[in-house]
Every structure is written in C-alpha cells, then in structure tokens.
Amino acid sequence: MTERGQFEAGLRRTAPPGPLPSESEPALLGKIRAEIVLSGPMTFARFMAIALYDPEHGYYRSATERPGRAGDFLTAPETHPIFGAAVARQLDEVWRRLDQPGRFVLREYGAGSGTLAATILAGLRSDGSGLVDAISYEPVEINAHRQAQIDARLGSLAQAAAGVGSPSSSGPRPARFVGAALANEFLDALPVHRVEQRDGRLWERLVEWDDASGQLREQPSQPSTPALAGRLARDGVTLIEGQVAEICLEVEPWLAEVAADLERGLVVIIDYGHRAPALYDPVRTGGTLRAYAGHRAHANPFIAIGRQDLTAHVDLTALEAAARAHRLDLLGDVSQAEFLVGCGLEELVDRVRSSPATTMEEWLAIRSAVARLLDPAALGGFRVVLLGRGLEPRMRLRGLSAHPPGV
Numbered sequence: 001m002t003e004r005g006q007f008e009a010g011l012r013r014t015a016p017p018g019p020l021p022s023e024s025e026p027a028l029l030g031k032i033r034a035e036i037v038l039s040g041p042m043t044f045a046r047f048m049a050i051a052l053y054d055p056e057h058g059y060y061r062s063a064t065e066r067p068g069r070a071g072d073f074l075t076a077p078e079t080h081p082i083f084g085a086a087v088a089r090q091l092d093e094v095w096r097r098l099d100q101p102g103r104f105v106l107r108e109y110g111a112g113s114g115t116l117a118a119t120i121l122a123g124l125r126s127d128g129s130g131l132v133d134a135i136s137y138e139p140v141e142i143n144a145h146r147q148a149q150i151d152a153r154l155g156s157l158a159q160a161a162a163g164v165g166s167p168s169s170s171g172p173r174p175a176r177f178v179g180a181a182l183a184n185e186f187l188d189a190l191p192v193h194r195v196e197q198r199d200g201r202l203w204e205r206l207v208e209w210d211d212a213s214g215q216l217r218e219q220p221s222q223p224s225t226p227a228l229a230g231r232l233a234r235d236g237v238t239l240i241e242g243q244v245a246e247i248c249l250e251v252e253p254w255l256a257e258v259a260a261d262l263e264r265g266l267v268v269i270i271d272y273g274h275r276a277p278a279l280y281d282p283v284r285t286g287g288t289l290r291a292y293a294g295h296r297a298h299a300n301p302f303i304a305i306g307r308q309d310l311t312a313h314v315d316l317t318a319l320e321a322a323a324r325a326h327r328l329d330l331l332g333d334v335s336q337a338e339f340l341v342g343c344g345l346e347e348l349v350d351r352v353r354s355s356p357a358t359t360m361e362e363w364l365a366i367r368s369a370v371a372r373l374l375d376p377a378a379l380g381g382f383r384v385v386l387l388g389r390g391l392e393p394r395m396r397l398r399g400l401s402a403h404p405p406g407v
Contacts, residue, residue: 185270335381
C-alpha cells in the first residue's frame, strides 16, 4: 500500500474494529425519501446535512457516544490528554503575544463532550500558565446531550456562544472577541456536493429514491449551482474523465462567521485535507468521501443512515482563499506531527516519564498514544492550519517552529 493509501486507511480508525451497522434510522430514511418524492432528487450536500444534523435523528444529534474508544472513531483529544496539553502551549503563547488580555475566549466548534477543552485547561494548570485565570470557554455544539456533558464537566467556565454555529440560531450575535477559534475535525463533516466529470463536462451526482430496490442511489444531473464549476476553476482543477470528487461550499461562510467575530487572536484548524492539486489528483478517482462506524471506514453513505459518520477531506486551497477574502493572516500550515513537536510534545513526554507517580501502565499508554499522534500514516498526517488577526505574521508561532520556513 502507498504512503497515501496507508494514511487514508488509518484515518480515525483504531483496532479492533467493531461490527458495521446496516440498518438506517427508519424515521430519518423516511424523511429523506418523502422529501425526494415531493421535491425530486436532492443534492448530496442536502442528504449529508439531514443524515448528520437532522434535529431529531441526525448522527450528530444522538445521545450515543460518537468519538471515543466505545464509539465509531477516535480523534486526537480522545487518544490521550497530552494532545490537549500541547495545544494549550500554543494558546498560552498567543495569549502572551496579545499582551495577556484579562479575558481570552476559546471558542471551540464541534466541541463534543468537552474533552479537548478539559485537557487544554489541565495542560495550562500543569504548566503554571496565567491563561488559566483569563480563559473563557465558548463551546459551539448542536447536540444537547453533549452540551449537558460539557456543562457537567466544565461548569461555569463553559459559556455557549449564542447565535453561533447553526443557520437556525435565532439569538443575537455575540460581541467580537479576543482569543482563539478552534476547529478539530470539524470541517471534514460539513456537507459536500458530489460531482463527476463525464463526456467532457461536469455533472453533479444527486441522490434519488429507487422504488425497485427500495434504496437510495446517485444519478448524474445538471449542477445545482454554478458555484461548483466555479470552485474547481478557482482551484485551477480539471477533473479527468470518470473522476468523482467532493466540493464543500460551506467552508467560506463558516470562516466568514469566525472572521466577523474575531477581533484579535488565532484560528486553529486541525483536519485531514490537502491543497487542491493533491485533493483532486486523478489517483483519487472515487473522491474522498468516507463513512465511519464501529472504528471501520467504508465508502457507502447509503447504509446505516443516521448511525454512521460521513466525512470528506478538506480543500485547503479553498480554505486559504476564504481566509484572504475575510482578512485573516495565513500564519502557517504544518502536519499535526510537526505542530505537536513544535509545541513541546517531547518535553511533555519527558515530564511524564520522569515523574515518580507514573505507573508502567500509564507510560505504555502515553507511548502508544504519542506514536499514533505522530505517525504520518495516522493522526500525525493531519494538517494544522493557523490563521491570525492582530498577530505579527513574521513572528513564527511555536506550533510552526518544527517546520522549516518556506518548505
């Protein structure tokens, strides 16, 4: 298997895998079918939005554990608290570069149960950082069950950001803030359109209901919006005949929201993604769409609807273009392994190793976790994009220090 294949096969997966569900949430499948019968085939982006975010039955609305060893996939914060401790050091540096404001907002998109925030706070305390007394945590989380977990875990520190994170939010927009916006494995789950190059032109793959089989399937159609061809043109991409790809049009409005609220500070985006030439490389003839369930990855989005995650790799070229459009400075883009090393991961490991309180079991656990966090064929191959406002772009942040400038 190629290095790229090893990386993509290892995303989010941990052994041993669990059983792959096949039955969809009946009410959710019925809702999708009814909309198609009433309005005709829907875009894949619409299907993905319902499957993941439907208020009653969507995958990310359920009380069932999603990330974690008992769930469907394992993200870096669940791998080991040392990940949050490393991120904490980057936030501490930014807080000091901003002259240590008395209130430093940490707004986390897709906060889940608050695991990353809790480990960041623990890391700040362990380092004796004054940021502990200045930080104000704003989780952006649409799942009421997860929000309750955050409240129980972090108490009064967690102040949900009103009017943020959902198109249906009716609350007032919050005041602009000084601090950091954090999105760890958030952008990959934004709804995507599916397109295909056929007969020398671009088609969109819509989702329709097949009465004969009683299942959903894709069919080629005229693109639902010229923005799809426009994105590929701006990225400088021409798909080859028969190539399927995903296009996310939600990144720009999301980053516009972040930029509108950030007065001064940092945006940290951690995800699996590529710049356009690599993302749309012909080697990916089937695109990057993946489904995750029971720590297994597969390519069928039309089974286990509402019971499996759906993701696609992030277009970093489009992300950077959106950042420039909304006046955010492009501070750097490194692998997650480079970011963690730059933030002092080795020192954090040495601290655990040298502590007389560390048991053999704890030491073996951290060694295993660090290996996965740094492995370029696993979590270490994720990209970390740092954007800023009011930070001197020429002063490299520590998270970028392990990556030679201009490389």
